Amino acid sequence: MRVLLVEDEDRIASFITKGLRAEGHAVDTAKTVAEAHALIGNQQYDVVLLDLRLPDGHGVSVLRAIRARDPESPVIVLSALGSTDDKVSLLDEGADDYLVKPFEFAELSARIRAATRHGQRSARVLEVGDLRLDTKTRVATRGGVSIELPSREFALLEYLMRHAGQVLTRQQIIDAVWGFGFESASNVVDVYVGYLRRKLDRPGEASVIETVRGAGYRVRA
Numbered sequence: 001m002r003v004l005l006v007e008d009e010d011r012i013a014s015f016i017t018k019g020l021r022a023e024g025h026a027v028d029t030a031k032t033v034a035e036a037h038a039l040i041g042n043q044q045y046d047v048v049l050l051d052l053r054l055p056d057g058h059g060v061s062v063l064r065a066i067r068a069r070d071p072e073s074p075v076i077v078l079s080a081l082g083s084t085d086d087k088v089s090l091l092d093e094g095a096d097d098y099l100v101k102p103f104e105f106a107e108l109s110a111r112i113r114a115a116t117r118h119g120q121r122s123a124r125v126l127e128v129g130d131l132r133l134d135t136k137t138r139v140a141t142r143g144g145v146s147i148e149l150p151s152r153e154f155a156l157l158e159y160l161m162r163h164a165g166q167v168l169t170r171q172q173i174i175d176a177v178w179g180f181g182f183e184s185a186s187n188v189v190d191v192y193v194g195y196l197r198r199k200l201d202r203p204g205e206a207s208v209i210e211t212v213r214g215a216g217y218r219v220r221a
């Protein structure tokens, strides 16, 4: 995903940017209200992380500008201000979520997943190149040819395609496809990726599912 981070504190900005890049996201950063306005004028973001106290003004003006352009685009407010009033008024202004500093990166990451699960994340038909997945009829096709997938393989492919372009760790995949608390010291994800590759890939072409060394797997967007 493409993420805009609006944050003037270098230490916090670099902590968040590092974490997001490690998860495979593209990150643009703005340190001021003016920079944020310039970026959102030029680029669509899948999610915006917005600090409120900025050197040249209040982050709420950025939130209003985003809402004016795109009512759906997820915005998560990051703030040291923790009062209920602030929180309610920002949610009224259209923020999707509100995270009080300091927070753990894992918490932010979970909130981003929740905020972006709607919209394209809930599409019924997923398409990547000539690979097509109808999540309602449970039919997978590649180049128009249908491919039989048992339910677990279908669920794995659906999860990878819903996050196309994003590197997913084996743990994220296990949590999403096998469920939280699934006990596995084994290589279950690798085995199932192998099953999918045998059915989806064409000889002489790069695999639909890319192995990202030391990180996990990714379906190319």
Ligand code: CA
Residues within 6 Å of the ligand: 007, 008, 009, 051, 052, 053, 054
């Ligand atoms: Ca600030």
